[in-house]
Amino acid sequence: MTAPSPPPGKVGRPARIDRTAIAEAVLDLGLDGISMKAVADHLGVSVAGLYHHVHNRRELLVLAAEHSLSRLPAPEDTGQHWDEWLREWARHVYASYVEEPEILVQFMSGALKWESMVDAVDSVIKVLGRAGFEPADALAAFNTVAQSAMGAAVQEIRQRGTASEGRSIPAELHRMVAARRAGELTGLRALLELPPIRYGANFEDHLTTVLVGIAARRGEDWAPVLERATVVVEDTAGTPGPRSDSLAV
Numbered sequence: 529m530t531a532p533s534p535p536p537g538k539v540g541r542p543a544r545i546d547r548t549a550i551a552e553a554v555l556d557l558g559l560d561g562i563s564m565k566a567v568a569d570h571l572g573v574s575v576a577g578l579y580h581h582v583h584n585r586r587e588l589l590v591l592a593a594e595h596s597l598s599r600l601p602a603p604e605d606t607g608q609h610w611d612e613w614l615r616e617w618a619r620h621v622y623a624s625y626v627e628e629p630e631i632l633v634q635f636m637s638g639a640l641k642w643e644s645m646v647d648a649v650d651s652v653i654k655v656l657g658r659a660g661f662e663p664a665d666a667l668a669a670f671n672t673v674a675q676s677a678m679g680a681a682v683q684e685i686r687q688r689g690t691a692s693e694g695r696s697i698p699a700e701l702h703r704m705v706a707a708r709r710a711g712e713l714t715g716l717r718a719l720l721e722l723p724p725i726r727y728g729a730n731f732e733d734h735l736t737t738v739l740v741g742i743a744a745r746r747g748e749d750w751a752p753v754l755e756r757a758t759v760v761v762e763d764t765a766g767t768p769g770p771r772s773d774s775l776a777v
Contacts, residue, residue, distance in 0.1 A: 545571050550581055551595035554588050559630035562588055586639075593634040594641060600624060602651040610659040611739040611753045614669060617652070618677040618735050625681035632681060661746075669742050676738045680731040732757070 553570045554562055564585060568578040582588055603616035625632040634640055649667065656666035690696060702720060705713050736757035743750040 545573055547581055547591055551592045554592035555596060559589055559592055559628055589630055590634055590639045593631040596624060596628060596631055597645055600648060602648060605655050610656050612756060613655055614673050614739060615735060618673040621674050622677040622681050622731060625678060626684050629685050673735065673738055676734055680734060
């Protein structure tokens with residue numbers, strides 16, 4: 529009779545892992561509900577072996593978030609106008625947070641180190657420097673569009689959470705207005721009486737406002753920035769993004 533095969537991960541020398549492999553394992557599994565045991569099993573090591581590299585679940589999340597941000601692909605510098613390059617960067621930031629909300633949580637908590645973004649910052653200074661930005665102004669411009677992307681990501685994550693519960697922000701507002709007396713919440717009543725076409729600007733619109741503002745503060749002609757943005761919105765009309773019923777409430 530043939531002896532049963534040993535369980536996977538127990539044959540030969542123990543699996544060799546490092547912090548990069550651990551981060552990738554967490555991202556493979558998904559950050560939501562991750563555990564030390566799940567990561568250890570995924571890597572084929574013992575939980576005790578995993579503890580040699582990370583101390584707890586929080587460190588797993590921070591490690592994965594830093595790795596995810598560090599591998600964000602910088603937009604290719606093809607000589608495009610600075611606003612086009614920054615727009616593409618903002619899209620990367622937005623998508624990374626929407627796809628993995630836990631990365632946003634770790635960023636907001638201050639747990640992520642600057643090392644995870646150092647290459648991105650270097651690229652920003654170089655590319656915007658070509659357009660005449662001083663290093664400090666380049667970093668300020670990047671931070672501004674990144675904050676816009678972060679705010680849009682938060683709104684989209686909230687929208688998805690609401691939708692998963694079978695609710696929508698407009699429906700909630702209608703419910704709350706209906707529960708109040710006729711003379712109250714008159715501003716919201718006026719808004720809700722409008723045709724339900726669109727309650728708020730989407731991510732691309734907000735980003736355009738930011739980029740136009742940066743151009744204006746630099747003393748540039750901002751009209752071309754707006755024209756390029758119009759083309760972008762038309763080209764990306766069918767792509768996923770914040771829902772048109774979003775309201776910053």
